[in-house]
Amino acid sequence: MFENLSDKLQRVFKNLRGEGKLTEANVQDALKEIRLALLEADVNFKVVKQLIENIRTKALGQEVLTAFSPTEQVVKIVKDELIRILGSTESKLRFANTPPSVYMIVGLQGSGKTTSTGKLANWLAKNGHRPQLVSVDVYRPAAREQLRVVAGQIGAPIYVGEPGEARPLELAKAAKREAVQTGRDVVLVDTAGRLHIDEELMVELEQLKKELQPTEILFVADAMTGQDAVKSAEAFHNRLGVTGVILTKMDGDARGGAALSIRQVTGRPLKFVGVGEKPDQFELFYPDRVVSRILGMGDVLSLIEKVEETIDKKDALEMQEKILENEFTLEDFLKQLRSLKKLGSLESLLGMLPNVGPFKELQGAQIDPKEMGRVESIISSMTAKERKNHEIINGSRRRRIARGSGCSVQEVNQLLKQYREARKMMRAMTGGLKKGGLKRKQKGAKGRGGRAPIAYDPQGFPGFFGR
Amino acid sequence: MITTLFSAPPPKPSLFERFKKAVEKTRDTFVEQIDDIFQGRKVIDEELLEELEMTLISGDLGVRTTDEILDQIRRQLSRKELSDPSQLKESIARHMIEILQKAGDGKVRAVGSPQVVLVVGVNGTGKTTTIGKLANRLKSEGKKVLLAAGDTFRAAATEQLEVWGERTGIEVIKQKAGADPSAVLYDALQAAKARGVDVVVVDTAGRLHNKAGLMSELEKIRRTAGRLVDGAPHETLLVLDAVTGQNGLEQARQFTETAGVTGLVLTKLDGTAKGGIAVAIARELNLPIRYVGVGEKIGDLEEFDAESFVRALFQA
Numbered sequence: 001m002f003e004n005l006s007d008k009l010q011r012v013f014k015n016l017r018g019e020g021k022l023t024e025a026n027v028q029d030a031l032k033e034i035r036l037a038l039l040e041a042d043v044n045f046k047v048v049k050q051l052i053e054n055i056r057t058k059a060l061g062q063e064v065l066t067a068f069s070p071t072e073q074v075v076k077i078v079k080d081e082l083i084r085i086l087g088s089t090e091s092k093l094r095f096a097n098t099p100p101s102v103y104m105i106v107g108l109q110g111s112g113k114t115t116s117t118g119k120l121a122n123w124l125a126k127n128g129h130r131p132q133l134v135s136v137d138v139y140r141p142a143a144r145e146q147l148r149v150v151a152g153q154i155g156a157p158i159y160v161g162e163p164g165e166a167r168p169l170e171l172a173k174a175a176k177r178e179a180v181q182t183g184r185d186v187v188l189v190d191t192a193g194r195l196h197i198d199e200e201l202m203v204e205l206e207q208l209k210k211e212l213q214p215t216e217i218l219f220v221a222d223a224m225t226g227q228d229a230v231k232s233a234e235a236f237h238n239r240l241g242v243t244g245v246i247l248t249k250m251d252g253d254a255r256g257g258a259a260l261s262i263r264q265v266t267g268r269p270l271k272f273v274g275v276g277e278k279p280d281q282f283e284l285f286y287p288d289r290v291v292s293r294i295l296g297m298g299d300v301l302s303l304i305e306k307v308e309e310t311i312d313k314k315d316a317l318e319m320q321e322k323i324l325e326n327e328f329t330l331e332d333f334l335k336q337l338r339s340l341k342k343l344g345s346l347e348s349l350l351g352m353l354p355n356v357g358p359f360k361e362l363q364g365a366q367i368d369p370k371e372m373g374r375v376e377s378i379i380s381s382m383t384a385k386e387r388k389n390h391e392i393i394n395g396s397r398r399r400r401i402a403r404g405s406g407c408s409v410q411e412v413n414q415l416l417k418q419y420r421e422a423r424k425m426m427r428a429m430t431g432g433l434k435k436g437g438l439k440r441k442q443k444g445a446k447g448r449g450g451r452a453p454i455a456y457d458p459q460g461f462p463g464f465f466g467r
Numbered sequence: 468m469i470t471t472l473f474s475a476p477p478p479k480p481s482l483f484e485r486f487k488k489a490v491e492k493t494r495d496t497f498v499e500q501i502d503d504i505f506q507g508r509k510v511i512d513e514e515l516l517e518e519l520e521m522t523l524i525s526g527d528l529g530v531r532t533t534d535e536i537l538d539q540i541r542r543q544l545s546r547k548e549l550s551d552p553s554q555l556k557e558s559i560a561r562h563m564i565e566i567l568q569k570a571g572d573g574k575v576r577a578v579g580s581p582q583v584v585l586v587v588g589v590n591g592t593g594k595t596t597t598i599g600k601l602a603n604r605l606k607s608e609g610k611k612v613l614l615a616a617g618d619t620f621r622a623a624a625t626e627q628l629e630v631w632g633e634r635t636g637i638e639v640i641k642q643k644a645g646a647d648p649s650a651v652l653y654d655a656l657q658a659a660k661a662r663g664v665d666v667v668v669v670d671t672a673g674r675l676h677n678k679a680g681l682m683s684e685l686e687k688i689r690r691t692a693g694r695l696v697d698g699a700p701h702e703t704l705l706v707l708d709a710v711t712g713q714n715g716l717e718q719a720r721q722f723t724e725t726a727g728v729t730g731l732v733l734t735k736l737d738g739t740a741k742g743g744i745a746v747a748i749a750r751e752l753n754l755p756i757r758y759v760g761v762g763e764k765i766g767d768l769e770e771f772d773a774e775s776f777v778r779a780l781f782q783a
Contacts, residue, residue: 252675
């Protein structure tokens with residue numbers, strides 16, 4: 001994969017020490033790297049050109065502050081500039097004065113309109129609204145069926161229309177009427193995917209807009225889009241007046257530079273990002289996070305947020321106490337594993353980490369959900385006493401546990417071995433904590449060849465991490 | 468050369484015409500840009516090369532591939548093989564054709580019985596549509612075809628493939644939503660053997676290449692295929708959306724690693740996107756483009772031919 005921008009700039013500024021200012025020459029080299037990074041992230045080349053000019057002006061003549069390295073300083077300039085373009089978080093959706101509000105979901109084929117429509121409905125319902133769905137994609141085979149299944153998954157009503165009705169406008173109007181009758185306050189209209197140069201279908205969208213008077217026209221864009229993003233976004237915006245953007249497939253490893261291009265040509269805010277295939281994998285858009293990602297610096301903020309969301313603080317503190325007192329039992333082991341499971345797939349977490357340093361090694365690591373299920377059933381088959389004190393688990397107890405959990409004795413043995421190793425490792429860590437205090441632990445985490453923070457250590461739970 | 472690409476009666480208009488039509492939008496901007504650059508230039512200088520660089524990058528060729536092409540041009544310049552700006556266009560076209568041809572044509576000569584074609588890719592690139600068109604194409608060549616609805620995950624994916632089955636009059640083997648795709652494949656291959664089918668085309672759920680769990684599912688599908696039919700899958704096509712940017716390279720790399728991709732299908736070329744990333748993929752991974760999707764109609768799938776493709780792109 002790519003090196004991140006910090007690493008690249010670090011190289012550029014290697015020889016800068018001692019000079020008090022960023023000069024034309026060293027800024028020039030840095031700009032070259034920045035340009036490359038932006039182009040590799042699929043930011044449109046015209047947008048890149050403009051950005052580079054702005055960054056040049058701001059970087060030139062900057063005093064090299066002692067607190068910052070020149071790398072940090074330049075990275076900050078670049079980040080600020082990108083965030084300035086992406087704008088602040090304006091994810092608020094607008095609603096009509098007299099409900100129902102109509103939202104049109106538009107975009108190219110395969111950008112993820114139907115999936116996003118379902119996710120948006122789910123999000124609206126969670127935020128106290130009563131969405132009504134309708135698909136007016138009468139072209140693609142089984143497109144309307146797809147939205148019907150999605151609606152069923154999230155429990156939202158969908159207007160399917162009279163049998164044989166295949167006129168988009170009639171379908172949408174009927175759905176709006178139904179929403180009025182059933183007291184629904186938002187109608188989500190999933191439109192057919194189309195190329196922005198398809199005149200006939202663009203006219204159809206214009207008619208839908210004219211008749212439905214939508215409060216939001218959301219343009220759905222694939223995060224993997226390349227240089228062409230500006231053309232499609234511009235075309236849709238010019239014809240329809242897009243009000244916001246949904247960026248999809250952000251759970252992939254595309255840098256998402258298209259976000260900058262789209263924002264630049266439409267001037268409209270990015271409102272949501274799609275981060276998975278499940279209905280609730282849909283998040284508000286945060287410019288700073290996407291900027292870090294475009295520059296290859298990972299989305300650590302999202303990760304922290306996710307961890308905070310899932311892990312009960314009280315539980316975590318208790319766990320820490322137990323580890324310190326060396327009372328980490330099999331019960332706690334299971335609890336830890338369960339909270340790890342709650343965090344979702346490890347892959348998606350790893351995707352948020354910068355692809356550098358200790359994290360690089362981790363890319364591709366994963367927890368096998370089947371293995372997790374086996375561990376749960378093995379520990380559940382133990383008596384309370386056994387869970388508290390693993391040392392009493394002898395041969396006959398092992399056989400009983402194996403029978404109870406439907407596993408082999410070898411599997412029980414393996415689990416006990418993993419538990420003992422985890423325990424040993426935790427003890428080693430807390431030993432460090434007690435002796436050297438927190439400082440030592442941090443040093444260990446940061447230093448060359450040092451251990452990664454424990455939560456990300458693949459050896460933490462041996463056997464669960466494969467490649 | 469063009470007509471020999473077709474075993475069935477040659478379609479009209481010619482392949483070249485169709486390519487030309489498909490990439491017309493692309494060509495308009497691409498060639499216009501290049502022509503604009505040459506307007507009023509007498510010598511090839513750094514400024515000209517820089518503008519050329521931007522043009523290639525705007526076509527999603529990526530910085531590396533663009534640099535390689537420009538380096539070759541610079542070498543030609545220093546050897547005085549090139550001096551007139553008017554030759555430059557031809558020279559770029561030649562470099563692109565060379566890169567694409569070096570990757571081969573991806574055609575699979577060894578025929579299994581039945582021949583198993585696995586179709587993979589990230590979400591929304593046009594796998595199911597491509598399969599519908601490909602099935603039609605194979606049938607018109609006189610082959611007996613069977614489709615396997617291996618996308619058991621996405622809502623209504625099986626129904627979508629069934630519509631294509633009806634359109635082409637080809638049987639679709641399916642199971643319930645959420646079924647194991649390998650089980651669907653198993654059924655399909657058994658059925659294919661029993662009925663003396665020539666080609667089985669296997670649809671799979673779209674998956675992002677960085678999801679290890681989903682990627683290993685593809686490995687399982689391949690193993691299942693290989694157990695039932697010698698050497699299967701014989702061909703694995705990665706469907707790539709022409710609007711894809713630099714991430715396409717990573718897609719191709721990952722899918723090739725776990726799913727043994729043998730060729731690309733470049734879809735949605737009837738838009739304004741240039742699909743230049745396919746050139747980068749050919750260069751870095753030696754993966755050929757096998758077919759291109761040029762529209763939503765059943766006949767809108769063409770076998771790829773580098774010469775025609777690049778010529779059409781550069782024809783004024």
